[in-house]
Amino acid sequence: MNLIVDIGNSRVKAAVADGDDVLVARAFPSLAEADLAGLLDEYPAVGRCIVSSTGVDADAAIGPLRERGLHVLEMSPSTPVPIGNAYLTPETLGADRLAAAVGAVELTGGGDCVIVDFGTAITIDLVTDGVFRGGCISPGLRMRFRALRDYTSRLPECSPTDIDTEIGRSTREAIEQGVMQGVRYEIEGHISRLTEKNRGLSVIFTGGDAKYFVKRIKNTIFANRELVICGLNRILEYNAKIE
Numbered sequence: 001m002n003l004i005v006d007i008g009n010s011r012v013k014a015a016v017a018d019g020d021d022v023l024v025a026r027a028f029p030s031l032a033e034a035d036l037a038g039l040l041d042e043y044p045a046v047g048r049c050i051v052s053s054t055g056v057d058a059d060a061a062i063g064p065l066r067e068r069g070l071h072v073l074e075m076s077p078s079t080p081v082p083i084g085n086a087y088l089t090p091e092t093l094g095a096d097r098l099a100a101a102v103g104a105v106e107l108t109g110g111g112d113c114v115i116v117d118f119g120t121a122i123t124i125d126l127v128t129d130g131v132f133r134g135g136c137i138s139p140g141l142r143m144r145f146r147a148l149r150d151y152t153s154r155l156p157e158c159s160p161t162d163i164d165t166e167i168g169r170s171t172r173e174a175i176e177q178g179v180m181q182g183v184r185y186e187i188e189g190h191i192s193r194l195t196e197k198n199r200g201l202s203v204i205f206t207g208g209d210a211k212y213f214v215k216r217i218k219n220t221i222f223a224n225r226e227l228v229i230c231g232l233n234r235i236l237e238y239n240a241k242i243e
Contacts, residue, residue, distance in 0.1 A: 084131035103231030117208035
């Protein structure tokens with residue numbers, strides 16, 4: 001069994017996988033609050049682990065895991081992955097973006113795809129012919145709502161909404177729909193441009209805020225909130241075979 005630890009910008013996700021099957025996935029507010037020991041006590045058959053971190057020092061997680069006798073792989077720009085990488089600055093590529101691309105290739109059976117990750121930031125990444133090509137990064141939903149509050153004197157801070165209307169009838173509704181519809185049109189534009197140039201492209205949504213856009217955006221879409229976890233698990237399995 002494998003333990004997958006994904007240390008993101010706003011939370012930590014930990015999962016246990018048996019082969020390709022994710023048995024359990026849990027989210028924690030921070031690494032200090034992540035109960036990895038408890039998870040390992042529940043699944044004593046775990047023997048390998050992969051730790052991926054977005055800017056946070058992962059040593060606090062890696063040390064205790066190795067003390068328990070686990071073989072730990074720390075995800076880094078030099079970690080071998082089962083897809084090609086055409087990114088010009090691989091040392092700056094977020095591990096979560098590359099892992100999501102690996103997960104997407106696994107999900108589609110090797111097909112070409114565009115991955116939209118609705119997290120702290122929104123990333124739109126392209127994979128064709130089994131190679132990560134790159135993509136775009138823009139502010140996530142909460143960053144956009146917070147920016148309107150922080151850079152104006154009277155606008156309130158709002159939150160994502162399931163309500164889907166073209167215009168708002170109050171200031172709060174206008175902010176909500178301005179942000180939600182703005183992201184919708186942004187993503188639709190990227191998808192339209194990429195699918196015109198890459199026929200047969202699968203569209204995959206992931207990330208905590210993906211649920212707000214699966215119904216808003218009318219395309220053939222796979223929605224998988226655990227795409228990064230699946231990708232990290234695949235990378236761990238891949239490295240175990242080549243060691």
